[in-house]
Amino acid sequence: MNTPLQIPARTIMTPGPVEVDPRVLKAMSSSILGQFDPSFTSLMNETMEMLREVLQTSNHWAFPVDGTSRAGIEAMLCSVIEEGDKVLIPSFGRFGGLLTEIAERCGADVHLIHCEWGKVFEPNDVIKEMKRVNPKVVAMVHGDTSTGRVQPLKEIGYACREMGVLLLVDAVATVAGTEVKTDEWMIDGLITGTQKCISVPAGMAPLTYNDRIEKILLERKSIEKGLVSSEQQRLAQKDRRIQSNYLDLSQLQDYWSPARLNHHTEATTMLYGLHEGLRIILEEGLANRYDRHQKNEQALVAGLEAMGLSLFGDKASKLPTVTCVTIPEGINGDSVRSMLLDDFGIEIASSFGPLHGKIWRIGTMGYSCQQRNVLLTLAALEAVLLRHKAKLHVGEGVQAALDIYKQSEKVEA
Structure with missing residues (x-):
């Protein structure tokens, strides 16, 4: 007999589709x-x-x-x-x-x-x-x-x-x-x-x-x-x-x-x-929505860089809704993505063509673009990379992201 449909809980941090x-x-x-x-x-x-x-x-x-x-x-x-x-x-x-x-x-x-x-x-x-x-x-x-x-x-x-x-x-x-x-x-x-x-x-x-x-x-x-x-x-x-x-x-x-x-x-x-x-x-307002995407992008980038990871591409033309991360030398990118999904329920993306196996792509889009998701992704990525023997600045990624959020709260206040 067919079993009932069972969809696992996921935090989707890909460049699409995203959470609804x-x-x-x-x-x-x-x-x-x-x-x-x-x-x-x-x-x-x-x-x-x-x-x-x-x-x-x-x-x-x-x-x-x-x-x-x-x-x-x-x-x-x-x-x-x-x-x-x-x-x-x-x-x-x-x-x-x-x-x-x-x-x-x-x-x-x-x-x-x-x-x-x-x-x-x-x-x-x-x-x-x-x-x-x-x-x-x-x-x-x-x-x-x-x-x-x-x-x-x-x-x-x-x-x-x-x-x-x-x-x-x-x-x-x-x-x-x-x-x-x-x-x-x-x-x-x-x-x-x-x-x-x-x-x-x-x-x-x-x-x-x-x-x-x-x-x-x-x-x-x-x-x-x-x-x-x-x-x-x-x-x-x-x-x-x-x-x-x-x-x-x-x-x-x-x-x-x-x-x-x-x-x-x-x-x-x-x-x-x-x-x-x-x-x-339209309830949120276009300007507020753009600001939210920018704030979460800034927190994600700050966290990744504080962790010791490098971003791919020209910073001047970076897409605010997608962050490309260079996979550290000696690290199996697909293995990291699989562990993130299997053990933490978080999905990030690989890439295509000449960049396949060289970068991860993390999306901050729409409903997925929220503080909780960014902090969870940074914390889980650090844990998974440590299991893969990557050399990181342990504990600094989430803290750097939190600094961005706290600064934003002061500005908004």
Whole structure:
């Protein structure tokens, strides 16, 4: 006979997924509503309004795509990029590679530039490449969790607008954890995910886009509806239709419009969770939320360094929601992670590609980003490293973190 579902208790300190506020879980256990029930469509409208606030935009279109954050990225790129379009992708980690793969599948003429992992691009270097390539789209990651770096976007956004280039941004790891100014930075299309700083279970990808992108969607939609003649299509020498049905933003925006044109069956309980998660963010206030993430990051960093561990990457471009730790020489990183999980119920992450086996990644995101979790992680990591015969400054890590918290309390008082 099958045994009942038993989920072990965990303290999740990875770069995603993260722990979920109990209020969100409670909201997700509510009764199911039909997708066209007025009570449910009201929730849809309220979710759009709150998303605009969190994403700091006046765009009309701000709604979630059902699926993890990758679904949102694919919806944005597949709906905007047409066969043969020049797309510039400045990549400084693993997720620049994801943008590249999706753009190539859309038939784009991809121009890829790389930055050493652990660093980010000087905005002027990206702008120079834009002038050389003259792309239709620049697609960039804002915060790449694989390297724990955050890319400045304001200057790039201004340059894109001046040159008539579309700027599409993966802000999955940054929204609701650090400043993301969609309109001020002149971002045309932005995608995030529920499972990181928004602190809702994985399963939705909120996004927003402006009228420059909507114009492209409507043009491609008219082709789909046969409003453009086959002769015009032949002269264009390519099929301009959006190839995906499920991830077609031109259809999804009809679903999220007052017309409620049927496209798919909405993920009801996921929307409950997103609605409550956004409400929690706005109750806390964006500025307060950014301060909380910064304070816990500072405490974690202070503790790690006081313990005698080294951080990976350029400090000037550190992502506030992810801290990358260099694995000490002679220490088996996977063994440390396993002991943390098995003996303490704490999960931290390894990394990818050239950094696999060289760093640990510790996330301080959303509901996981709290003093209790930081102190527990530091104490447990010290104990596990001592069992692995690492040379540490014993007892100093937690104390250094406590110093940060005490200083913060004095400032707040």
